[in-house]
Amino acid sequence: MKADDLQGIFEMHQAMNIEVFYWWCTAIMFMIHAGFLAYEMGASRTKNALSSGMKNILTLAAIIPAFYFVGWWIYNAFPNGLIPIDAAAALPWSPSMRPDVDDMGTGVFFAAFALFGATTGSILSGAVIERIRLSAFLILAVVLGAGVWILAGAWGWHPDGWMLAKLGYHDVGAAGVVHAVAGFFALGVLLNLGARIGKYKDGKPQDIPPHNLPMTLIGLMMIIVGFFGFIGGCIIFNTGETGWTTIYGTRTNLSAFAFNTLMGFGGGVIGAYLSSRDPFWTISGALGGIITVGAGLDLYYPGLAFALAASGGALMPKIGGFLEKRGLDDAVGAFAVHGFCGFYSVVLVGIFAAGFPNVGEGVPDVSFSGQLLGAVVMALTGFIPGWGISYVLKKCNSLRVPAHVEVLGLDLVEIPAKPYPETAPSSTSASSLASTSKPEGTTAQATLR
């Protein structure tokens, strides 16, 4: 065979291998959602378990088509800021947005991005369980998962994004564009949503324990498995002689990602355990640790990644506890794990990898100021619409279920089934039901004080 013919076949097989890679990224990312389902049902009280689960299933189902019809176009149209560029190929009626035997790429890239979007929805989902209206939640989740985060992505996680061009922004593992954006969006929603009835007594936070903590821990571990799909989806598998790059076009490889994902896992768990001794926070530390090193996954010395992840894991429960004392009822610590660690992750790159050269004419190097500003942009891009939309929903009295529904449990109203029809409730839970049936002593709408 001639070299040219061989080259043709080889290039096709390169493209096929790329498709296979992102196909598995997508498949493994579905495990994130199996995990979130287990995690959030377990973290709810029995009376809300199925409503929480239903919310998770519908999140994924609603974000996928929304991302197909709108999200993918946003990503391609808004790298410059708020004025769209031409991105006709990403419109849902474009030939590239459908099966095309000559386009080995768009479908799998779309799929991986849609799953990123679904992840933002699931991050929000956990924070607001046990009192949000399903309809309000779905509006918020779709806006976040098919709009807000992908706009942030166009800015900061795109080879032509303005945050790269102006700030030298570096966030290879999407710690800012996915986790910080979703965490701050959740924070905004929580401020309007308020605490669950019974969460505060005389202003002091009360423990509302998960009804099934083992299920929660297993769910979190499944999310970690799925995270390898997410982290894998953050590396760009290029054809030709380019090979692996980050989304910013700088060279990297999966070995770098493997070192630091593993060390992030270990550091995060150990940091969270030493800081909290709590099983829920400890396994959340696995996520928090990986997120903490996520923005610089390609750059850190693995020993440093371990230390940084440990610091993120250790701070995370403190942040959660601090906000809880001030009236923020984040049922699963979503802001602490995703919002705080995502923000922290972006800033850390500015401290430990400042000066790292970006590629592209006129693109500034990685810098502390660029990363700090970038983190603030991410936080605001998440917070403002989260707060704003939930404020409007609240004013329309559509954000939260009525107090008597919350006390009786959302499942009674929303779901024609019981989670464990053959299991007896404990007397504790019976009496807690009794006590929560007199909600007059508690404020149903707490806000950050």
Next chain:
Amino acid sequence: MKADDLQGIFEMHQAMNIEVFYWWCTAIMFMIHAGFLAYEMGASRTKNALSSGMKNILTLAAIIPAFYFVGWWIYNAFPNGLIPIDAAAALPWSPSMRPDVDDMGTGVFFAAFALFGATTGSILSGAVIERIRLSAFLILAVVLGAGVWILAGAWGWHPDGWMLAKLGYHDVGAAGVVHAVAGFFALGVLLNLGARIGKYKDGKPQDIPPHNLPMTLIGLMMIIVGFFGFIGGCIIFNTGETGWTTIYGTRTNLSAFAFNTLMGFGGGVIGAYLSSRDPFWTISGALGGIITVGAGLDLYYPGLAFALAASGGALMPKIGGFLEKRGLDDAVGAFAVHGFCGFYSVVLVGIFAAGFPNVGEGVPDVSFSGQLLGAVVMALTGFIPGWGISYVLKKCNSLRVPAHVEVLGLDLVEIPAKPYPETAPSSTSASSLASTSKPEGTTAQATLR
């Protein structure tokens, strides 16, 4: 290096990449069985939970060797109908059916097909829980998983199958050959097996709720993760300049599959939710939606795939409810999800992709009549042996456990263990046990009326 030498190395690496792809398909498909295990244990009442789980584990363990010794040969020998062609290489004593350093392919293809077969067994498994004898079930599962479906596969999911040659049959995602066949087989068995004691009172269906609905939902989500292995296993990764094709030799790629698998997921969930509001049906809609678009996964515009999946998801609970009212006690809706959606999927290709040209001399184009006839062939190929073998087993009094065993629970007789020895049963479940201990008012052997 010379181009010819390079070509040799390149071709070996192509073959290796193909092996890797189907290896992961097989691995991810094991998640289907982890999921079915969770799903069916959760869907049982506590008294039958371990028996249901044991059935799942043994299904997989029995179908694998049966598929090795018989199934793989059936696939290779029967593309023409009921008269075998020479397929000596697929016989279990053939050199290709064992480790061979020069055969990078047979083992991984065998593995992927064996897991397809195991999936048919697990589809049957859910429908018949809580009253079938383990021995009878294993006979039925092995016949289905290593015989019936793979015969249907030789006909309709094989490059030389007569259904392609005569009907232009198109079923790339195995919606007909796996799901319709298994679903109609289950229907046949259910007609002879009859309803669970207590399922009908005065002819009206009673709710027999899953003892652990969260476990059921998590299990279904794990099945979805595993489905990416299944769908991946439906694309043919060819060496040389051919690249991706369907099993029918038409060009396609994973991007097409990714678009429509995701949109099928989303549409199915939303359709099922709007039609039922029930968490169990809603998450089953994910499966139903993917199956509904499965036969035409390579062809549909993704927006159409969403709509078709939504229709499948919405119809599925209606079909299930319709049959339940007529005496069919399908404990997990297996016929509605797999049988109906699989059949529907094949027919839909005839409506929305009629005229799609097949490759191969004399092979007719895709047509409505070909697809409808194809769907009927699949339904009958599943139904007839399912009904027939279970009829014989019933006549031998070997199909169903005795009534008193069913009332006490299968675990008491079959399993030397309790699922939750430390958990108190609810008074409801205690009283339901009491009421079901007087089965005289119910018919143990209901049939479709």
Next chain:
Amino acid sequence: MKADDLQGIFEMHQAMNIEVFYWWCTAIMFMIHAGFLAYEMGASRTKNALSSGMKNILTLAAIIPAFYFVGWWIYNAFPNGLIPIDAAAALPWSPSMRPDVDDMGTGVFFAAFALFGATTGSILSGAVIERIRLSAFLILAVVLGAGVWILAGAWGWHPDGWMLAKLGYHDVGAAGVVHAVAGFFALGVLLNLGARIGKYKDGKPQDIPPHNLPMTLIGLMMIIVGFFGFIGGCIIFNTGETGWTTIYGTRTNLSAFAFNTLMGFGGGVIGAYLSSRDPFWTISGALGGIITVGAGLDLYYPGLAFALAASGGALMPKIGGFLEKRGLDDAVGAFAVHGFCGFYSVVLVGIFAAGFPNVGEGVPDVSFSGQLLGAVVMALTGFIPGWGISYVLKKCNSLRVPAHVEVLGLDLVEIPAKPYPETAPSSTSASSLASTSKPEGTTAQATLR
């Protein structure tokens, strides 16, 4: 393009495909740990469930950094026995132990090996639940997971290991170096740790049932999914014209692994079921079967693999029961599944594959005596440090929690949370708590008699 240029690009893509393969092996292996988490929490009594889970999470988090700082160097430094060779590139301050755009390999290989190490820790973890001190356990797990097994790996699972060079040792699936080593290490620890309070009455073993057997079964099935990452990680994906080899440099491929992994699964389950009828042992048989054929995964005829796995699966519960009667309280049968089947697996290669030629000058062929001696080396390499370190910890009174803590449950002391705060305990479990509160009739420190 010229052939030489094409060769350069092709070789880079070969290296990328290799990275992708081990990346997914690592990801899928995390499922082993999600599975062990479910499995060991389920296998504990409710009062210890969270402590068991915490142990699992911390095992993984502690072994990863330990393996980074020490384990990888041990593997590279000790192929000759106990005298290290130069392995500077594997030291944690070496340039290859960090992100390096020109090193596509070290990170993913490290990751896969670290996960092998974590698996040994999880094997130990199950055996010792419900009475070991967390601190003592973590010391033992880190020594095993980042030291002992990888020393054994350097000897017997390394292209230059002395066991290959002197004995012709063949253990492609790491049945000896991972499973036998970890199982015998656990045996050594159990001898010093002693049985749980209440396990023996008048010298007769009592059943201490899992509090959540369905969770245990699901966990084991998740471990099986993860095993495909483990088995995949046992094949060497070489660049250039070498292609697939075993760690010993002999040719093989994934098709061979696929045949025998599946048949090992099927045989193990069926053997264990016929021998025990117990759901826990039956699904453990899946692991036991794959381990039984693991050492010769590349060599066996699949029908033989089925039979061997069935024998391993059938013997496994007998071994477990035999040791239990003699005072060994192995809470999950870890020695029987991993220690026995791993040992047996290595010996079986000496029976059924004796004479298989190894590559390399002067390397002896596979032989019965070489395999038997190899299995003994593995058993002793695990047993001696396991027994020795736990003996020292016992003498320091640091191995086991105080008896009153054990009776009340480890969670009360270690964990600020309850697993199921809303579920009522059964009267059985309440009374069993009462009876175990009088531990005077039982020996807290049983040893093998």
